[in-house]
Amino acid sequence: xxxxxQFAYVVSAGLFIFGLKMLGSPATARRxxxxxxxxxxxxxVVALLDQGIVDYTYIVGGIIAGGIxxxxxxxxxxxxxxxxxxxxxxxxxxxxxxxxxxxxLSPMASTFTMITIVLSILIGGLTFTGSLIAYGKLSxxxxxxxxxxxxxxxxxxxxxxxxxxxxxxxVQNPTDPTYLYIVVGLALLFGIMAVIPIGGADMPVVISLLxxxxxxxxxxxxxxxxxxxxxxxxxxxxxxxxxLTQIMCKAMNRSLSNVLFSGFGSAGGGGEKIEGEVKPxxxxxxxxxxxxxxxxxxxxxYGMAVAQAQxxxxxxxxxxxxxxxxxxxxxxxxxxxxxxxxxxxLAEADVPYDLLLEMDEINPRMETVDVAIVxxxxxxxxxxxxxxxxxxxxxxxxxxxxxxxxxxxxxxxMASGFAGIDNPLFFKDNTRMLFGDAKESIGGLVKxxx
Amino acid sequence: xxPAEVFLTFILMLSIFLGFELINKVPATLHTxxxxxxxxxxxxxxxxxxxxxxxxxxxxxxxxxxxxVALASINVVGGYLVxxxxxxxxxxxxx
Numbered sequence: 001x002x003x004x005x006q007f008a009y010v011v012s013a014g015l016f017i018f019g020l021k022m023l024g025s026p027a028t029a030r031r032x033x034x035x036x037x038x039x040x041x042x043x044x045v046v047a048l049l050d051q052g053i054v055d056y057t058y059i060v061g062g063i064i065a066g067g068i069x070x071x072x073x074x075x076x077x078x079x080x081x082x083x084x085x086x087x088x089x090x091x092x093x094x095x096x097x098x099x100x101x102x103x104x105l106s107p108m109a110s111t112f113t114m115i116t117i118v119l120s121i122l123i124g125g126l127t128f129t130g131s132l133i134a135y136g137k138l139s140x141x142x143x144x145x146x147x148x149x150x151x152x153x154x155x156x157x158x159x160x161x162x163x164x165x166x167x168x169x170x171v172q173n174p175t176d177p178t179y180l181y182i183v184v185g186l187a188l189l190f191g192i193m194a195v196i197p198i199g200g201a202d203m204p205v206v207i208s209l210l211x212x213x214x215x216x217x218x219x220x221x222x223x224x225x226x227x228x229x230x231x232x233x234x235x236x237x238x239x240x241x242x243x244l245t246q247i248m249c250k251a252m253n254r255s256l257s258n259v260l261f262s263g264f265g266s267a268g269g270g271g272e273k274i275e276g277e278v279k280p281x282x283x284x285x286x287x288x289x290x291x292x293x294x295x296x297x298x299x300x301x302y303g304m305a306v307a308q309a310q311x312x313x314x315x316x317x318x319x320x321x322x323x324x325x326x327x328x329x330x331x332x333x334x335x336x337x338x339x340x341x342x343x344x345x346l347a348e349a350d351v352p353y354d355l356l357l358e359m360d361e362i363n364p365r366m367e368t369v370d371v372a373i374v375x376x377x378x379x380x381x382x383x384x385x386x387x388x389x390x391x392x393x394x395x396x397x398x399x400x401x402x403x404x405x406x407x408x409x410x411x412x413x414m415a416s417g418f419a420g421i422d423n424p425l426f427f428k429d430n431t432r433m434l435f436g437d438a439k440e441s442i443g444g445l446v447k448x449x450x
Numbered sequence: 451x452x453p454a455e456v457f458l459t460f461i462l463m464l465s466i467f468l469g470f471e472l473i474n475k476v477p478a479t480l481h482t483x484x485x486x487x488x489x490x491x492x493x494x495x496x497x498x499x500x501x502x503x504x505x506x507x508x509x510x511x512x513x514x515x516x517x518x519v520a521l522a523s524i525n526v527v528g529g530y531l532v533x534x535x536x537x538x539x540x541x542x543x544x545x
Contacts, residue, residue, distance in 0.1 A: 066523025
């Protein structure tokens, strides 16, 4: 029986691998997700055949309760709230790994097992609270700004030392629960401390990293209970999360440690004062410019998500296209609050994904674009990243909208972006500011066309 | 006989390399579904949790296991469904 279970795990590991592979291409992604879910189903069903199980009450109860909660949350969540949803699911996975590690504790455990139990508690715990803080910041339950205080580094170093010390003592004395409680407490605290100094604009990195941790926690739990499938699936997730994290860091030209520890955005600019005048434009005048345009590039940012403007953007695209204009979208890798955030929103509005160009594709053709429409994006189109050496974002690859013939910036008011940095784009000769709610402004443009 | 720890570590190493290879070339459009799909897979802890929740002993480990089952189920069911919902929206230009 046990051999049969183990072979079934091999099958589901294969399905996970195959599913992830299929997730890599838009044409097969949906089937890939299904393949992977079948792998999960097989793994769970054979796990239920385990002869050690004598009482199914809690298992069935837990699966039904969790299934209903997860299922309804997945169905009801708005696409704009996707980042916080992913963060929350992540946190639950981490907590589950913490509990599994804890429950696997036994006086007979070897030192190796003890170490893996401690690891699953640590990683699981910090994934849990870290994800909750990320959830809070993303859903704006708590302030998205970096939280910094004097001596923060020292406090954090003390926590890390405390974790190492108490973990060591716990492995030495597995029967004494005091050390266990300290490890659990410090792991939870560390998750909070690790995420509070990170600003909203850096959330794509944090979410990817927490995603990776939730996999590594499952992996550690797999070691703790000697289960192959946990190790395989957990490390696949861990590796994929690390890759996404790297892609996000590269897109901002910053190292992971800079993102995690620098409290980016709390310094409040620091670059030279920008001289110049902002030139506002009315919806009507913007319409005349757009009517004469033959190529338009739309560059969305987090503001599009906040204004829920993706559907009117699609309407504007249709109007422009029927006017003989070519419309493309330029998507910066870290636009929004999670990797691929803009792509999901535009997909919701039925924008075909082949119109969404990555930064490297859109930049070379920017000079041929008649109008670049920036919707609620700021830092990812900030020319200071190229021109102002003293700017905190200097060196970050950006979408060069200022190279287009005309730039429309849709903005609520003249507040600085999430990273708190002045944007010289607003003062350029070819830039026109279209102030107001993005959804209403674009809706107005659509009306002018109609 | 090679100890189990060695086998498990061996599996770990190979899976991490495999994970890197699998994800390396994913287009940016799919980053969110990929992340949320991978997130659902990390709910695999459920498999470990069920055996701990079903021991029939009313002890701490049993309760911890039951909690883990519930949380991991949220992760698995929610993760797969939300990923599917997202992927259903991705369409190529017609014609």
